[in-house]
Amino acid sequence: MQKHTLSALLVGLIFGIGLILGGMANPAKVLGFLDLFGNWDPSLAFVMGGAIGVGLLAFRIAGGRPTSLLGEPMRLPTRKDVDKRLVIGPLVFGAGWGLAGFCPGPGLVALGTGSLKATIFVGAMLSGMAIFELIERSRQKA
Amino acid sequence: MTIDWNAFTPWASLAGGALIGLAAALLLLLNGRIAGISGIVGGLLAPSRGDIAWRAAFIIGMVAAPVVWLLFTALPAAQIDASHPALIIAGLLVGVGTRYGSGCTSGHGVCGLSRLSLRSFTATLSFMAAGFVTVFVIRHLAGGA
Numbered sequence A: 001m002q003k004h005t006l007s008a009l010l011v012g013l014i015f016g017i018g019l020i021l022g023g024m025a026n027p028a029k030v031l032g033f034l035d036l037f038g039n040w041d042p043s044l045a046f047v048m049g050g051a052i053g054v055g056l057l058a059f060r061i062a063g064g065r066p067t068s069l070l071g072e073p074m075r076l077p078t079r080k081d082v083d084k085r086l087v088i089g090p091l092v093f094g095a096g097w098g099l100a101g102f103c104p105g106p107g108l109v110a111l112g113t114g115s116l117k118a119t120i121f122v123g124a125m126l127s128g129m130a131i132f133e134l135i136e137r138s139r140q141k142a
Numbered sequence B: 001m002t003i004d005w006n007a008f009t010p011w012a013s014l015a016g017g018a019l020i021g022l023a024a025a026l027l028l029l030l031n032g033r034i035a036g037i038s039g040i041v042g043g044l045l046a047p048s049r050g051d052i053a054w055r056a057a058f059i060i061g062m063v064a065a066p067v068v069w070l071l072f073t074a075l076p077a078a079q080i081d082a083s084h085p086a087l088i089i090a091g092l093l094v095g096v097g098t099r100y101g102s103g104c105t106s107g108h109g110v111c112g113l114s115r116l117s118l119r120s121f122t123a124t125l126s127f128m129a130a131g132f133v134t135v136f137v138i139r140h141l142a143g144g145a
Helices: A003-020 A026-034 A042-064 A083-098 A104-111 A116-141 B010-031 B039-041 B053-072 B085-098 B105-114 B118-141
Strands: none
Touching: A003 A042, A003 A104, A003 B010, A003 B053, A026 A042, A026 A083, A026 A104, A026 B118, A042 B010, A042 B105, A083 B085, A083 B118, A104 A116, A104 B039, A104 B053, A104 B085, A104 B105, A116 B039, A116 B085, B010 B105, B039 B053, B039 B085, B039 B105, B085 B118
């Protein structure tokens, strides 16, 4: 196994453990956070706060590096324009998130618990991503 | 609005968040990549040479997380109230929406905000707003799903 494949495996594991510890892998808790006008559970704001606190530092350190510590090119997004896709896409995503309490990462983690409901969600999510790919490709050909 | 103090887990959530931030930091510093889950998964649906193994490995790591957790202690309770049809609709919306909008809670919400990206700030505001409105409509207007 190449080094950057092994590191991705370990990072995926740490990410998943963080989601479980933070309560993100429990859709009922996620919906408790999104229920701003009901009996609100602010926990997930702390997940975001903790993650961004560490993230701010990491991106500051990595900002000027030409390559990663394993010698990979730094592939950071370069686009700066804010277009309608950045509003419409997240609105569609947020509606799905609010409907079931799953976003992509926690869906994958819940899949690992063997939950049928999580399997159904992830199957539908992959189908949605595949539908997007097909539409994008047919657009590019047109 | 009232606060659900019984459900509130500030320390566990802060620690979980810090681990997520650490994961994002490691993927950036070691692999030079943004830890955006929808992007990592979506990239497997349009695969290019040399770009498959790390994505698959990352996803395997995430799916294995609850299994590794169980080696040490019991998993915290998780409850999925949504019906099967609701899960299918939710999955389709999440799949299409995250790819069309170039990211999800991790890529835009964690990494994007950490990079102080205006694009990610716009996206995060949008999916947060849609999430709040959707739950409001289901729980307080439609009377529960």
